[in-house]
Amino acid sequence: MHRLLKRQLNQARNPDGSGVSYERLLKLVNDAYRENEANRARADRANEVMADELSEMLAIKERATSLETAKRVAESANLAKSQFIANMSHELRTPLNAIIGYTEMLIEEAVAEGRERQLSDHENILRSAQGLLRLINEVLDLSKIESGKLNIEIEEFHVGEVVFDAIADVRPAAAANGTELIVEIADSDMTLRSDPYRLSQCLRNLLSNAVKFTADGRVTLRVWREEQASGSFFNIVITDTGIGMSPEQLARVLSPFEQGDGSITRKYGGTGLGLTITQQIARLLGGDIIIESELNHGTSAKLMLRADLDRLRSAA
Ligand SMILES: Nc1ncnc2c1ncn2[C@@H]1O[C@H](COP(=O)(O)OP(=O)(O)O)[C@@H](O)[C@H]1O
Ligand SMILES: [Mg+2]
Structure with a gap:
């Protein structure tokens, strides 16, 4: 039951x-x-x-x-x-x-x-x-x-050579604009393990902007090495006294095909790809770029790269 x-x-x-x-x-x-x-x-x-x-x-x-x-x-x-x-x-x-x-x-x-x-x-x-x-x-x-x-090809090279080649490239444009070019490099024999071709491409992009957007002014390129806890870095800051950018413009210019505004394209030409490419390459080389700018006063672009890239790669 x-x-x-x-x-x-x-x-x-x-x-x-x-x-x-x-x-x-x-x-x-x-x-x-x-x-x-x-x-x-x-x-x-x-x-x-x-x-x-x-x-x-x-x-x-x-x-x-x-x-x-x-x-x-x-x-x-x-x-x-x-x-x-x-x-x-x-x-x-x-x-x-x-x-x-x-x-x-x-x-x-x-x-x-x-x-x-x-x-x-x-x-x-x-x-x-x-x-x-x-x-x-x-x-x-x-x-x-x-x-x-x-392609990134890492080798050891003298930083000075790449810097002065890039400077030589923009010298005629700077002269035509009445702009003075100043290089501050403590040790041009300083060596770096990175990709010299890509570094040169980044420098040319940043320098051509500085020179393009500066008339009768000054473009200064400063180079130094910095040891940080995370590794050895190599910094290049390019400062100009040119047209500068508003915060709104600055927020846009690292995106592909973006320029400060429509008048930039008409007056200065260009495609708006230079900074995007520079930032992507800098990241591939273990670094980044930081742009600071003030409208009508000038712009400063800081390029930071790993100075010892093969070690970074083998550690990865
Ligand atoms: N040094 C600078 N001074 C003022 N504006 C700048 C500077 N560098 C970049 N810019 C602004 O950022 C935009 C994007 O730059 P970039 O990507 O190099 O493209 P492009 O040079 O082809 O216009 C430029 O069109 C300009 O508006
Ligand atoms: Mg450009």
Whole structure:
């Protein structure tokens, strides 16, 4: 016999043990029935709650799966875009290099034969072609950075050489703008383990900005090494006395294709890629850039790089 029923029958016995009272039995059975009903209702409610929770969990899982799929699709589209840009850049650069090479030859001939009017036309072609080549190279670099394919080649080199080469590059533009160039380097024999080509690219980007946005002013480049708890660092600060930036402009300019404002593009040209690329390269070289600026007073760009990169890499 069922244990519960047995207990109930025992409880329903008359106090003198002389059998079972019908009323008491009926009451006990009714009570048990009601309790049973209440239990069933509670179980039904619990089941409903569980079913709701389960379907909510399923919906969350479905959303996560579709997000994951969307992410994979976006990533592969991004990769396809980067590959397309890399291929296109190559196809564009080859004929452009031919245009530049032939124009340089035409310029030499025009100079030799004293053809002044043609000379300035040729120079215009050369400037435009070089500008286009710069843009293509920048877009290519950005797509390489985005797809994680920018090559970094670490070697030991003298910092002074890279710094003075970059300075020599912007000297004509600074002279044309009436701007003085000052280099403060305590020890130009100082060596560094990093990527000299990429360092040079960063320096040229920062220096060309400083010179481009400064007329009749001063551009100062200061170099020093710094030992920190996290390692050996190499700092370059380029300060100019040029047009500067408002806080709103400053907040934008490290994003790709962003320039201070629309008038900058009209007046100074450019694409707004230089600082983005510089920052990404600096990060790949174990550092970063920090830009500070005051509108109408000038700008200072600090480039910090690890000075001992191979150790960083092997430690990683
Ligand atoms: N030294 C500077 N002085 C004033 N503005 C600057 C300076 N450097 C950068 N900027 C601002 O940041 C923008 C982005 O710079 P960059 O990424 O090098 O692009 P680009 O030189 O092609 O315009 C510039 O268009 C300019 O508005
Ligand atoms: Mg620039």
